[in-house]
Amino acid sequence: METAAPKRRTRIQIEKREAILEAALDVFSQHGFRGATIDQIAEAAGMSKPNLLYYFRSKEEMHVTLMQRLLDTWLAPLRELDDEGDPISELRGYIRRKLEMARDFPRESRLFANEILQGAPRIMPMIEGELKTLVDEKARVMKRWMRDGKIATVDPYHLIFAIWATTQHYADFDVQVRAVLGPDRGGDGRFDDAARFLENLFLEGLRPPR
Amino acid sequence: METAAPKRRTRIQIEKREAILEAALDVFSQHGFRGATIDQIAEAAGMSKPNLLYYFRSKEEMHVTLMQRLLDTWLAPLRELDDEGDPISELRGYIRRKLEMARDFPRESRLFANEILQGAPRIMPMIEGELKTLVDEKARVMKRWMRDGKIATVDPYHLIFAIWATTQHYADFDVQVRAVLGPDRGGDGRFDDAARFLENLFLEGLRPPR
DNA sequence: ATTATTTTTGACCGATTGGACAAACGTTAG
DNA sequence: CTAACGTTTGTCCAATCGGTCAAAAATAAT
Incomplete structure (x- = not known):
């Protein structure tokens, strides 16, 4: 059937x-x-x-078709997070892949942002279903890494939110990022700068070394 | 005149x-x-x-009036960043104030997000003017803190972006945050959890202690 | 070549949009 | 009281919206 x-x-x-x-x-x-x-x-x-x-x-049929196709692409970086890999490398790789998605698929990022901003009226089931299931699964993986002392003990859900927020920011708020950085620093190199910064932030924080 | x-x-x-x-x-x-x-x-x-x-x-007159009024409120937390205070406390305070704004003024946050998402067609001058000026000023403050060894040396612009992204995420993507956290953890306490997490993330990173 | 099927289009529809306008209404100062 | 001014409303408009439909045009099957 x-x-x-x-x-x-x-x-x-x-x-x-x-x-x-x-x-x-x-x-x-x-x-x-x-x-x-x-x-x-x-x-x-x-x-x-x-x-x-x-x-x-209808207009709506286009929209839902787009959403269904995009969700898989969008969640792919998190799906690749390997619970058997080295925790630090895995997180670093996840941040890098997510930032690459913001760079290479900014329209997809903005489409999702637009939808969520307005209360996700058309994709709530996907968020409560597929997306939440994946996040729950990967949160469990991260908790195990924390128990094993591989990474600091923090709330894995808020960690995922922070990675989403910081990386997608470069797609969703692109015009603001470019305007603030100015013509010289807002060029193509901004994603490399962001990658370096985010990797360092998530792994080391701002506490001064030594 | x-x-x-x-x-x-x-x-x-x-x-x-x-x-x-x-x-x-x-x-x-x-x-x-x-x-x-x-x-x-x-x-x-x-x-x-x-x-x-x-x-x-006109509809547009309402929108620009709102935007002009909101920008001051919106930038207030960054304005309060005191170059003469203790760098770590100042950054911690800035993150806290920004998160409180996301909690107490989510509509304002979403209004800005909507505008930026669509290319900031009506507020670009404010972003290139007032907002950029303030960010440049505070970036200089942070650079001095870094030279003095008070905080780790990172790109101050991307640091500000990261603080904006992570805190505003709880207003702009609220429905997603609540859906993923579920009914029990998505209640009023989510902002306290977020505050704890973000403070720790920005100051310590994920590297395991000891 | 002829038929059957798929693709494309122009014309059209009712609903909604942002906004105009004059008339009616309310308030207040003299 | 009344004239002047500020406020509110019903009605109307042209433009645009999402979507329909019949008929023409192109393509595929026989």
Whole structure:
């Protein structure tokens, strides 16, 4: 028994749906769900509005399709956190991967941020389900590392929040980051600077050495 | 010579404008600028739409008025950072005050987040001006603390970003934080847990003690 | 080539949007 | 009391919104 209909799709359907989702990601991440219009998305995808609505029955259908696809990509860095690896290296790697995602997929980051900011009206089930389950699992891993004395004993949930917040900040608040850093320091190197800083912050803190 | 017209205001004008801004903060922070409607704000303020438009000529005028008022409140915690105080205590105090703002003024936090997320189309001048100036000033203070060996040598700009990101996260991503923590740990105590965690993170890092 | 199917489009719809406006209403100073 | 001024409202408008629909155009199957 299948939970979803097989849905045969032609080559054109596959291609056009992909082009639409790409355009929708652009527009939704810039203006939010309510701020985005179907006309904008259609124009960005290079087709007419009725044509777009032939592939997606509604604005909401585009949005949920995007969200479902993105969640996996978005949680991938945390999934890779290996409980059998060296704790410090694993955390360092997680921070690095998450920051790379903020650098390479800023639209995805802003799409999620927009949705959460407005109360997650369309993706709450995913947050309470898939996302929470993964966080619970990795929090248990971190607790074991703490018991074994591999890392300092802190609240693993708030640790994950802190890693999310600091890394996604460089995607979600990009314009502010660039404005504050100025034209010289706000260039491409800002992600390398951020990587160095965050790695040092999470591992060493601000207490002066020696 | 005055740069702005005196603009005499009656008692009613002062009261009504205040009520409107309060309602606008509610609606804008929930739905963003484009997602909010004048009707919604008018209803929240307990008046008709034409009546509201008698006090504010447009939706945008409400938004910029809110932004101008909020920026001072928002930057206050950083302004209080005293270059003559003890560096560690000052940073600890700054983190605490910023987290208290996220707890007590989440709507203001979300309003800013919404604006920045969408490219800061209406407040870019304030970010490049007032905000950047203050950050530059406090960054210099922190650099001196580092030269004097009072705190570890890190990039002060990214340090400020990290404090902003981690504290505002509890306002902007509140629904996600509560969902992940669950009903028992997501209650009122989550801000105390966050305060303990962040203070420890920024000062000590995750390196295991001893 | 002819049919059947998929894709695209222009025209259109009702609902909602931000805002205008004049008339009505309330308040207050003389 | 009344004239002047401040406040409120109902009505209206053009623009835009998400979405429909029938028909044309393109493509695929026979």
